[in-house]
Amino acid sequence: xxxxxxxxxxxxxxxxxxxxxxxxxxxxxxxxxxxxxxxxxxxxxxxxxxxxxxxxxxxxxxxxxxxxxxxxxxxxxxxxxxxxxxxxxxxxxxxxxxxxxxxxxxxxxxxxxxxxxxxxxxxxxxxxxxxxxxxxxxxxxxxxxxxxxxxxxxxxxxxxxxxxxxxxxxxxxxxxxxxxxxxxxxxxxxxxxxxxxxxxxxxxxxxxxxxxxxxxxxxxxxxxxxxxxxxxxxxxxxxxxxxxxxxxxxxxxxxxxxxxxxxxxxxxxxxxxxxxxxxxxxxxxxxxxxxxxxxxxxxxxxxxxxxxxxxxxxxxxxxxxxxxxxxxxxxxxxxxxxxxxxxxxxxxxxxxxxxxxxxxxxxxxxxxxxxxxxxxxxxxxxxxxxxxxxxxxxxxxxxxxxxxxxxxxxxxxxxxxxxxxxxxxxxxxxxxxxxxxxxxxxxxxxxxx
Amino acid sequence: xxxxxxxxxxxxxxxxxxxxxxxxxxxxxxxxxxxxxxxxxxxxxxxxxxxxxxxxxxxxxxxxxxxxxxxxxxxxxxxxxxxxxxxxxxxxxxxxxxxxxxxxxxxxxxxxxxxxxxxxxxxxxxxxxxxxxxxxxxxxxxxxxxxxxxxxxxxxxxxxxxxxxxxxxxxxxxxxxxxxxxxxxxxxxxxxxxxxxxxxxxxxxxxxxxxxxxxxxxxxxxxxxxxxxxxx
Amino acid sequence: xxxxxxxxxxxxxxxxxxxxxxxxxxxxxxxxxxxxxxxxxxxxxxxxxxxxxxxxxxxxxxxxxxxxxxxxxxxxxxxxxxxxxxxxxxxxxxxxxxxxxxxxxxxxxxxxxxxxxxxxxxxxxxxxxxxxxxxxxxxxxxxxxxxxxxxxxxxxxxxxxxxxxxxxxxxxxxxxxxxxxxxxxxxx
Numbered sequence: 001x002x003x004x005x006x007x008x009x010x011x012x013x014x015x016x017x018x019x020x021x022x023x024x025x026x027x028x029x030x031x032x033x034x035x036x037x038x039x040x041x042x043x044x045x046x047x048x049x050x051x052x053x054x055x056x057x058x059x060x061x062x063x064x065x066x067x068x069x070x071x072x073x074x075x076x077x078x079x080x081x082x083x084x085x086x087x088x089x090x091x092x093x094x095x096x097x098x099x100x101x102x103x104x105x106x107x108x109x110x111x112x113x114x115x116x117x118x119x120x121x122x123x124x125x126x127x128x129x130x131x132x133x134x135x136x137x138x139x140x141x142x143x144x145x146x147x148x149x150x151x152x153x154x155x156x157x158x159x160x161x162x163x164x165x166x167x168x169x170x171x172x173x174x175x176x177x178x179x180x181x182x183x184x185x186x187x188x189x190x191x192x193x194x195x196x197x198x199x200x201x202x203x204x205x206x207x208x209x210x211x212x213x214x215x216x217x218x219x220x221x222x223x224x225x226x227x228x229x230x231x232x233x234x235x236x237x238x239x240x241x242x243x244x245x246x247x248x249x250x251x252x253x254x255x256x257x258x259x260x261x262x263x264x265x266x267x268x269x270x271x272x273x274x275x276x277x278x279x280x281x282x283x284x285x286x287x288x289x290x291x292x293x294x295x296x297x298x299x300x301x302x303x304x305x306x307x308x309x310x311x312x313x314x315x316x317x318x319x320x321x322x323x324x325x326x327x328x329x330x331x332x333x334x335x336x337x338x339x340x341x342x343x344x345x346x347x348x349x350x351x352x353x354x355x356x357x358x359x360x361x362x363x364x365x366x367x368x369x370x371x372x373x374x375x376x377x378x379x380x381x382x383x384x385x386x387x388x389x390x391x392x393x394x395x396x397x398x399x400x401x402x403x404x405x406x407x408x409x410x411x412x413x414x415x416x417x418x419x420x421x422x423x424x425x426x427x428x429x430x431x432x433x434x435x436x437x438x439x440x441x442x443x444x445x446x447x448x449x
Numbered sequence: 450x451x452x453x454x455x456x457x458x459x460x461x462x463x464x465x466x467x468x469x470x471x472x473x474x475x476x477x478x479x480x481x482x483x484x485x486x487x488x489x490x491x492x493x494x495x496x497x498x499x500x501x502x503x504x505x506x507x508x509x510x511x512x513x514x515x516x517x518x519x520x521x522x523x524x525x526x527x528x529x530x531x532x533x534x535x536x537x538x539x540x541x542x543x544x545x546x547x548x549x550x551x552x553x554x555x556x557x558x559x560x561x562x563x564x565x566x567x568x569x570x571x572x573x574x575x576x577x578x579x580x581x582x583x584x585x586x587x588x589x590x591x592x593x594x595x596x597x598x599x600x601x602x603x604x605x606x607x608x609x610x611x612x613x614x615x616x617x618x619x620x621x622x623x624x625x626x627x628x629x630x631x632x633x634x635x636x637x638x639x640x641x642x643x644x645x646x647x648x649x650x651x652x653x654x655x656x657x658x659x660x661x662x663x664x665x666x667x668x669x670x671x672x673x674x675x676x677x678x679x680x681x
Numbered sequence: 682x683x684x685x686x687x688x689x690x691x692x693x694x695x696x697x698x699x700x701x702x703x704x705x706x707x708x709x710x711x712x713x714x715x716x717x718x719x720x721x722x723x724x725x726x727x728x729x730x731x732x733x734x735x736x737x738x739x740x741x742x743x744x745x746x747x748x749x750x751x752x753x754x755x756x757x758x759x760x761x762x763x764x765x766x767x768x769x770x771x772x773x774x775x776x777x778x779x780x781x782x783x784x785x786x787x788x789x790x791x792x793x794x795x796x797x798x799x800x801x802x803x804x805x806x807x808x809x810x811x812x813x814x815x816x817x818x819x820x821x822x823x824x825x826x827x828x829x830x831x832x833x834x835x836x837x838x839x840x841x842x843x844x845x846x847x848x849x850x851x852x853x854x855x856x857x858x859x860x861x862x863x864x865x866x867x868x869x
Contacts, residue, residue, distance in 0.1 A: 018729070019829040022828045061560065069455035133557065133593075152772060153521055155786060156519075157520055157545075158789075159521040161789035171801070209726055210728055211689055212735050213811075217745060218730070220743045221807045249549065527778065528775075
């Protein structure tokens with residue numbers, strides 16, 4: 001009835017028992033932080049400082065400190081927004097879609113991927129909020145009755161859809177992450193010794209005891225949350241793509257955007273997960289939990305989605321030619337051969353060509369190489385958004401408005417600063433919460449059929 | 450400084466389009482100039498017969514305005530008179546309308562320009578302020594602005610009719626650009642009234658809309674220039 | 682039937698028999714054996730979800746799925762009403778000559794609202810039903826029940842063969858057996 005599978009490779013190596021899992025994964029929480037953690041955390045705080053300074057400068061002086069101009073009114077800000085939102089898609093995708101497909105390899109990585117999602121969405125949300133000229137009245141984008149008579153909001157605007165999509169995505173992801181973490185917080189609660197720690201873990205574990213009844217509901221809720229998160233993930237990036245697709249600007253006004261953006265989001269999200277996990281498994285000694293098999297599975301997804309994105313790039317070109325719309329054709333020729341050709345070809349080589357190395361087994365199973373490739377993927381995806389936003393805007397319909405654009409120091413500072421937000425959150429997460437889903441990993445210690 | 454960053458604030462700009470008659474045919478496409486330049490090796494023999502077309506470009510007050518649909522807070526909407534109106538004090542500054550404008554006529558207030566020591570130009574003292582049009586709101590930092598078809602003048606005319614009686618049909622509202630144009634090249638009027646000058650001009654076969662193919666249904670029409678180019 | 686699952690509280694109960702296991706398969710066969718003797722198992726506490734256990738001890742299928750569905754419907758109609766009220770009823774505004782009636786541009790907001798209501802509605806019912814509140818005092822029987830130990834509890838009643846059950850548990854691989862009465866545990 002129940003026996004070890006002879007065919008499949010083990011998902012967790014090193015003959016771990018349930019007690020070993022608890023011990024290994026709660027070790028960073030129960031012990032003093034390592035020096036690697038301290039160095040990393042300090043670095044993150046420095047970047048957080050850069051963010052604070054850049055943000056203060058922007059809000060204090062005005063959006064004019066950025067280099068955006070009369071034609072290119074979105075520059076690094078929205079590029080960074082789409083970049084971070086894209087990264088924020090892998091977490092829920094790993095948890096939700098792979099749960100629906102019963103892919104058990106997700107279990108070692110879903111917790112950190114979901115955490116990554118939440119932190120990335122926080123970073124992403126910074127940009128649409130602070131790119132507003134008058135951020136102090138930004139709450140007007142919410143459907144609230146206001147002091148000037150109840151002027152409501154515009155339900156035709158993709159930016160309003162964004163408000164709903166991003167906030168829903170953030171809160172549902174947080175709920176999914178938190179509910180999934182409750183049993184593990186309970187485990188930590190029963191391990192910690194200090195009074196403060198006991199109080200807080202007890203507070204957040206919500207009296208979890210591991211009753212069969214609770215587990216039955218927990219599993220059902222996880223399944224339903226996965227079921228509704230899957231269309232949610234797809235809808236969020238579809239709506240982000242609608243920010244461009246519903247406009248009239250050549251290069252933006254494209255029906256391929258929703259699937260293309262979703263594929264790109266998965267691509268960049270897995271890139272970021274790979275970046276984090278290759279480092280984390282080494283530094284935190286989780287090689288038995290996040291095995292080469294896990295990395296290999298991720299690289300396969302990176303390769304597939306990278307190729308999908310690449311096909312989308314080529315399809316755009318084909319459709320531009322096939323449409324016989326002069327503006328559309330010019331927009332795409334200008335992307336590839338115009339003044340921003342370097343951005344376009346960085347995007348092409350990083351996103352379409354580079355991931356093809358994952359056809360080779362060596363590339364899929366060598367952690368340092370995967371690390372480099374994951375960085376390449378994210379550089380490429382940043383350029384993709386830059387290409388879409390800037391090259392479409394800088395030369396659109398009327399040549400009299402054609403301009404060039406390059407980011408100012410403040411814009412670069414804000415972008416680097418969001419890495420500060422992201423990694424500060426991530427380091428705190430790695431210190432205070434279990435980065436691997438202990439209770440789920442305990443179910444796959446033996447390879448069951 | 451602002452100009453170098455391409456942040457000119459004009460509500461109306463004059464676009465210039467050049468056409469050349471080269472040996473082959475008239476050159477209208479972007480690359481034609483560069484191609485001609487590279488072939489004539491500095492002799493400028495292609496550069497004869499340069500003709501310039503001026504096109505004043507301001508907000509076209511599109512009936513199906515792309516800028517209106519994308520504003521999340523309804524800061525720009527359509528009036529019953531067909532104006533595309535910008536509500537400064539509702540604007541939160543997402544700049545999406547500016548991006549989505551095919552004519553690129555929307556302008557953003559990048560900094561606080563009024564009462565700003567770094568942006569003086571003698572406008573910050575009581576005397577200097579008297580130069581500023583008292584009928585137009587001073588825009589705050591971080592809002593979008595654009596040509597309003599001199600809505601303050603339309604409003605003034607409407608109030609006058611209300612006060613003194615009469616019919617709007619008989620009132621001629623002049624926009625600032627119209628008044629400033631010495632050759633009467635700009636005509637403004639009521640399109641709802643089929644007998645107005647503007648309606649007649651709109652029906653003229655020389656009238657065309659810029660970027661008509663986008664079907665934004667702009668309220669502004671231009672008259673094609675007729676030139677006798679054939680030499681006898 | 683109340684909203685909160687009363688089975689989850691261990692207070693004000695008769696004497697309980699407790700068996701402790703460290704192996705999932707042994708636990709499964711033990712629960713099966715106990716149930717086969719016609720004894721009602723109060724609950725089994727495990728550090729991770731053991732599949733099949735809920736069926737053996739007779740946990741009813743949760744109704745949270747139906748609740749989620751109704752929360753979703755509520756969300757959908759709520760969002761539709763909201764948009765209709767704001768956009769059509771209260772203050773219709775002409776934006777780009779778009780029709781002031783239902784149009785596909787309503788769908789994204791309606792969809793997101795549906796998901797939000799489903800997730801949080803279900804979440805709230807999940808926490809309520811599971812007797813989960815922030816900072817609630819948990820009835821823990823063993824420090825390691827969230828680590829690697831699995832604990833079976835049987836509530837005793839008149840005429841129950843306690844001795845026989847303890848022996849059965851031991852025979853089926855229980856590493857420890859205990860008695861729990863009024864908050865005190867004794868190893869037997």
